[in-house]
Amino acid sequence: MKGIVLERFGGPEVLEVKDWPEPACPPDGYVIGLKAIGVNFADTVERRGLYRRNQALPYPLGKEASGVVMERGPLAHEFQPGDAVIVVKFDNGCYAQRVSARPDQVLRPPQGLSFHEMAAFGTxxxxxxxxxxxxxxxxxxxxxxxxxxxxxxxxxxxxxxxxxxxxxxxxxxxxxxxxxxxxxxxxxxxxxxxxxxxxxxxxxxxxxxxxxxxxxxxxxxxxxxxxxxxxxxxxxxxxxxxxxxxxxxxxxxxxxxxxxxxxxxxxxxxxxxNIQFQANRAVWERLVAHAEEHRIRPRVGAVYPLERAGAAHTAIESRQTMGKVILEP
Known part of the structure; x- marks a missing residue:
């Protein structure tokens, strides 16, 4: 599986796509085949090793994405294989083609959004x-x-x-x-x-x-x-x-x-x-209902292939972007 895991901290040049092991499906969770990845300013801070105290290498990146359920564990019941979902993982790992996720990290998207818009919605x-x-x-x-x-x-x-x-x-x-x-x-x-x-x-x-x-x-x-x-x-x-x-x-x-x-x-x-808002399903469902009622569609800005994640980070850090920056795995 192709993905980006930091092996050193630094500038955008440290974002290298390599082969990594396939994610294992949690008994109560899912494996998601990713279609689009949301890039956040926090990702650029993590890349420099300044987001958390004692950031240890190797360090995965990527807090949110959208995709399709590929596999579910025997104790998972909310989503079926083939369902389109939003993934929010504050423990990271979304700069990849596939990702494993706990049940509280997999969310129902508002109806009618594209995969790019879904990846721009979560965090x-x-x-x-x-x-x-x-x-x-x-x-x-x-x-x-x-x-x-x-x-x-x-x-x-x-x-x-x-x-x-x-x-x-x-x-x-x-x-x-x-x-x-x-x-x-x-x-x-x-x-x-x-x-x-x-x-x-x-x-x-x-x-x-x-x-x-x-x-x-x-x-x-x-x-x-x-x-x-x-x-x-x-x-x-x-x-x-x-x-x-x-x-x-x-x-x-x-x-x-x-x-x-x-x-x-x-x-x-x-x-x-800290608050892990995605785990609060009542809050999330109120947000989704509001977005559906008012037909809110996230504004997607620049879209880059995963191999050009460094260019995406550079654009964000230089204040060149409008709307959400997206990576395609």
Missing amino acids: SYGTAWFAMHELARVRPGESALIQAAAGGVGTAAVSLAASFGCAPVVGTAGGPQKCAFVESLGADACIDYSTRDFKEIVRDLTGGRGIDYCLESVGGQVYEDSLAVLAPLGRLVIIGFSSIRDNYAERIARLHPLTLFQRSISVAGLNAD
Whole structure:
């Protein structure tokens, strides 16, 4: 079986396709023949050996994919061979032609999606939905600010906020082309952060009140400015720090609890690896039902063969992409 397992950490050049043993089917799980693989920014951090403490080699990559059930264990009952499914594996292994998965890692996709769209749905929409509904408890009519809105999670968050009835939905992105793309997803406005300061524009768009809900994945000054534009009772959910490449503990600004108290705001963090949202079937089914009701289709950006995974990582790291980047095994 062809796949990518890191034998050393480093730049995109370490992503080498090699022959690896076929996956064994768990007694209560499945073997999935993969059709499309979702690429996440976290994959690029893992590739450099900076995602987890004590990352050990050899190290598999790939947290999500779509495909067809090829084999199921004798104790597995939810899916049949031939079923199209989404795979979400936070223990990785999806940069491959086939993958084994526990029952909680194999998910029903929304109806009508292509395999590329299914691979773009799992972690991006799961993260955006969990942040918006399980943590921030967003209500229709509340305002939403989505940072890095042209990326995989950003596009999901804009689509979900708009379809849920948030208003206004504001995104940020780098450049006019990306901003037009974000507005095509349902955003009421998109601010080009490469030329404009989003703080004053957000205040104008909300009549000076500020933002009720912000999804933040950039870190640094963007994080601090996102805090600054929160309305009273506003909620900020942090899902990453893409602008910070190393020394996280030293480079992330501290937040004093008195700030939360004095401004009546809330800040939460969401690490999808920790919460394993895909194992919560009730949350997942609510997301799938919402996507089907509102006919949400993930936006797929560039598609690369698995052999060009390095080029896919380079595109993501250089901020060249819009929508979800996909690998074909």
